[in-house]
Amino acid sequence: MAAGRKLSVPSGGAKDQATFPLQPGTYTFYCDIPGHRQAGMEGHIVVDPSAPPPGGGAGAGAAAGTPFKITAADLSFTPKEQAIPAGPVAVTYVNTGALTHTLVLEGEGSWNKLSDEPGKTLSETWNAKPGTYTFFCDVPGHRQAGMETKVTVK
């Protein structure tokens, strides 16, 4: 590994900062005061050029977070049930049917309804909190025909 860089902060809420141009790889940061690193003052940074930028954000890029794919057909959703960890979820909605299908998240006001044309794929980030949720298609009759999926967030 290349020569290290060091920041120094006295006690009492001080801060120090620097910008390091990092090449792809795995780096270790730690406190070099004797005994501190061994006691747990150490962390790692993985620089991966293929990883999505932190925070995701709107725009043309793929949504960031735990990947969760829902496939719509005429007239069903796959999977029927799924468990995912809490936090940002990158929901991908694939429409393999011949009809336009929507994706609504029941009881979640922050969710923007998706309306997916045949053969298209849409994505949206969902900040999932622990609980049980149902995604469904709100085209009249579609939910009753099987276009819904239950999600458990832990």
Ligand SMILES: [Cu+2]
């Ligand atoms: Cu539908």
